[in-house]
Amino acid sequence: MATPERIKAVAGRIVATKRSGAQVVAVVSAMGHTTDELIALARQVHPAPPRRELDMLLATGEQASCALLAMAIDALGEAAVSLTGPQGGIITDNVHTRAKILRVDPSRVRRELAQGKIVIVAGFQGMSRDEEDITTLGRGGSDTTAVALAAALEADICEIYTDVEGVFTADPRVVPTARKLRDISYGEMLEMASLGAVVLQPRSVEVAAQHGVTIHVRSSFSDREGTYVKGEKTMERDMVVVGVAHDTNVAKVVVIDVPDRPGVAYRLFSALAAEQINVDMIVQSTKRENRTDLLFTVTRDDLPKTLEVTERVARELGATGVLHATDVGKVSIVGAGMMSNPGVAARMFRALAEHGINIQVISTSEIKVSCLIALDAVPTAVRAIHEAFGLGETQTAGVAAGRPAHAD
């Protein structure tokens, strides 16, 4: 909700939903660039603002937008009430700026719904269990608030409005033939989200999967249906690969010549975890006797902190040095049917080889295969893989064609 006009548009949509007979709880983010502006303000008074105070400051963004949305709904003739995260019963741990939701107490929301009101809850924020302080949930916090509330309220559906039409087989800006999926399983969505297709934040999908909340991801600029993210269908999967994801917010770190003994990886990755840094791909390769190189990737945002921690631990471990690079990107294929279909990974590697793209790191899970490649090769790689698996709208056959494209 960037402007008063957008707030009014959202209010109109919510009122229409209410008038169709539903009880409505809406979760909102801050307006436009409010959060960035508040962070810039904080940096003007403190080079590294204390996290508790940053939460106190940032939480005002969502509080303001939810009050404005409640006003806009009132102007359309429906009763509405805005609630802060703490008022909405969002109880979190005490990790400021990256709090996790521990539980949701929906009693206040239920009371307001029972009075026929539309309830607007400030996303991205909650109240710490111990101190009863305002916390913020970090990246993806608003989506997660919505899913957690939907679970606590046993809502029929959790609609998440984004700036895209739904989940596509690949980024349509990179692959013009990319097709919107009608539905996708939690696991697949989780991988797509983790791999850079940031339609939904992974943590919101995790919460949805845990509690069986069906998410409808759709565009806030159109009335068309988007993509339903929900539990596996009972029938056997007929679509091996549902999409190609890519992520360019990647940095590579290599610790050179680490002594090859037990506990080395633990020392490094527990130190990074203590700083709340998520490590993605990890590769350890023995170079020569008793020495190994340890390679891993993190988001670019986390790189400065990562290097600080890694260089310290590397010295303690007696490693030769630490290298890093940001000219890398990750391309991935995702699909729940992958494991029962041999040769899927090989088909991806062939597509890359045919375009002369070198693979630096490979990482696999039950439902995805990811390759770290040169940053400038990412668009070519995504198009090549998308075509190799026949995911496009104009394709008529292939492993991916089993699920019809949703007509929109």
Place this chain on the structure above:
Amino acid sequence: MATPERIKAVAGRIVATKRSGAQVVAVVSAMGHTTDELIALARQVHPAPPRRELDMLLATGEQASCALLAMAIDALGEAAVSLTGPQGGIITDNVHTRAKILRVDPSRVRRELAQGKIVIVAGFQGMSRDEEDITTLGRGGSDTTAVALAAALEADICEIYTDVEGVFTADPRVVPTARKLRDISYGEMLEMASLGAVVLQPRSVEVAAQHGVTIHVRSSFSDREGTYVKGEKTMERDMVVVGVAHDTNVAKVVVIDVPDRPGVAYRLFSALAAEQINVDMIVQSTKRENRTDLLFTVTRDDLPKTLEVTERVARELGATGVLHATDVGKVSIVGAGMMSNPGVAARMFRALAEHGINIQVISTSEIKVSCLIALDAVPTAVRAIHEAFGLGETQTAGVAAGRPAHAD
């Protein structure tokens, strides 16, 4: 606190106070024009925003500034914690946008102080007793928060920082010889504040008087001492008139030809009170048999609502009509020794007469005399009265000379 630079300056002052050995609780307002900007935003989505939601929105202004101040203090090396009004234990009634503080629960503030922290509380806001919603206190709310907290914490002193150096014998912009008072009693300050010398909001002075809190009103732009507002000294007062106040935010309303029977004034003024409108001067003058004119004043801001209510009640009462004017202003003298010194009011009236200024309405209390006069005569009137009572710095004698000017 208009800018990050001002926040840092305030932080520096608070840290200095802390390092002098005091425990410090600071109450802050919103930055610069934040409140006005938020109100403008609200009006863009609703012509008359619901008051509960307006409070939710406006409270973000103080929440942001207190978080920023806590950060700025942290940057100077002292531990600080910001608290919202609800967290600070400010419990109010349920009247949104004009809530009154019912009680203060200082337990959280005490706990933080005991840990050696500087506590920053968001002014102007609290939590409604029944709904546990965010309320705002309306005009003068931040000063009132500070005094109420000082009372609850049994603080030695409540310092209030303003854009003036203290309380003067008259507005220095109108009377160049006006003198800063070293101290003033609650009653006098209350009258000065009520009469337009808005150094302190009357309600904060009322709370201070009720709980015996000494207020030090001083400039946020200098280290000089300001004016102490405190209980009466034990010695007999030797200064009859402490100052001349004036107020140009005045509107006059006259109800013409009201039937002169019991209950008429009650009907009108209870209807105005129900709309939270404060009526100041009231004069009822019998014109002819069974008919009377009812004249009163309100602030200009309240005039539209006042006319709406008054015109309705006037019709019900069978009055001829309602007139109003905004080309009026009020000048007043204030002094606790006034009642035991006959002739004080007469001296004021003479000063006005000597300058050809007509008095429209007179209103008196134990410690003040107010006259409603033409708006354009206000500056002349203030100077004439200030001189007539010998209040200026260059005066060597006269009724006001008993208290020495504070050297600054």
